[in-house]
Amino acid sequence: MLDVDQLKQKALEIRKLTIEEIGNFGSGHIGGSMSIVELLTYLYYHEMRLDPSNPKKEDRDRFVCSKGHAGPAVYATLASKGYFPIEELKTLNQGGTKLPSHCDMTKTKGVDFTGGSLGQGFSAAIGIALGQKIRKIEANTFVVVGDGESQEGQIWEGAATAAQWKLGNLIAFTDFNRLQLDGYTEDIISMENIDTRWLGFNWHVQRINGHDFAQLDRAVQNAKKVVDRPSMIIMDTVKSYGFIPGEGISGNHSMAYDMKTATKAVEALYDREGGKR
Numbered sequence: 001m002l003d004v005d006q007l008k009q010k011a012l013e014i015r016k017l018t019i020e021e022i023g024n025f026g027s028g029h030i031g032g033s034m035s036i037v038e039l040l041t042y043l044y045y046h047e048m049r050l051d052p053s054n055p056k057k058e059d060r061d062r063f064v065c066s067k068g069h070a071g072p073a074v075y076a077t078l079a080s081k082g083y084f085p086i087e088e089l090k091t092l093n094q095g096g097t098k099l100p101s102h103c104d105m106t107k108t109k110g111v112d113f114t115g116g117s118l119g120q121g122f123s124a125a126i127g128i129a130l131g132q133k134i135r136k137i138e139a140n141t142f143v144v145v146g147d148g149e150s151q152e153g154q155i156w157e158g159a160a161t162a163a164q165w166k167l168g169n170l171i172a173f174t175d176f177n178r179l180q181l182d183g184y185t186e187d188i189i190s191m192e193n194i195d196t197r198w199l200g201f202n203w204h205v206q207r208i209n210g211h212d213f214a215q216l217d218r219a220v221q222n223a224k225k226v227v228d229r230p231s232m233i234i235m236d237t238v239k240s241y242g243f244i245p246g247e248g249i250s251g252n253h254s255m256a257y258d259m260k261t262a263t264k265a266v267e268a269l270y271d272r273e274g275g276k277r
Helices: 004-025 030-034 037-047 068-081 086-091 120-134 153-164 194-200 213-224 259-273
Strands: 062-065 141-146 170-176 204-209 231-236
Touching: 004 030, 004 037, 004 068, 004 086, 004 213, 004 259, 030 068, 037 068, 037 141, 037 213, 062 068, 062 120, 068 086, 120 141, 120 153, 120 170, 170 213, 194 204, 194 231, 204 213, 213 231
Parallel strands: 062 141, 141 170, 170 231, 204 231
Antiparallel strands: none
């Protein structure tokens, strides 16, 4: 059963950890990290079959963060789940860290594939899902891409390939927050017709509020019933959601701030959301 209140509380914790993690270093990819916190919370605390004590378990569900700049939120989620101590979040981007700016499977326990070169993680997720299917492993591969990332041709080559192979065990998400490094996606390459693009590639497509756990759950459960094609769940989100100084503004892809600002931002977040501190 979906416990929305519990998931909301956990999402607050992950947001707090992400804000402090970046504040401790002094700058980082806050925008795209914060917009997928509900997705990460839902997958890691409700949906995915995984075991932090055995992170390489063969029949686990896999998660690929193709928009690798959201690494800080992934790290906060993994730490809260017990893959490594929460104290390690303070090493983000430091010399010798296991937590680089973008997700790296060779460095971070619990990361299933390296992200960062946009489109690369999506292609890898397709390969992982195909491998599961060939080996008859009863598991799903989940992958998240950005709306700016969706301007990459590699995404659409992958879309055609995954549909050709009828990868019903591949469930993808688009973080549709309408902002990318250089500004609004609408001003660069419009993605407003993204639903019909995925439909045209013969994917099962749904569109939801990406900050709503009930909608996330319904969409994922619907997607799991589709076995003859991959699924795309387009999440309408607010970039930097929860880091109130940067919410929805251009220029929030990466922001510089210190721990004093981080502390105030966390206080403002809990005051607004009404969570337990």
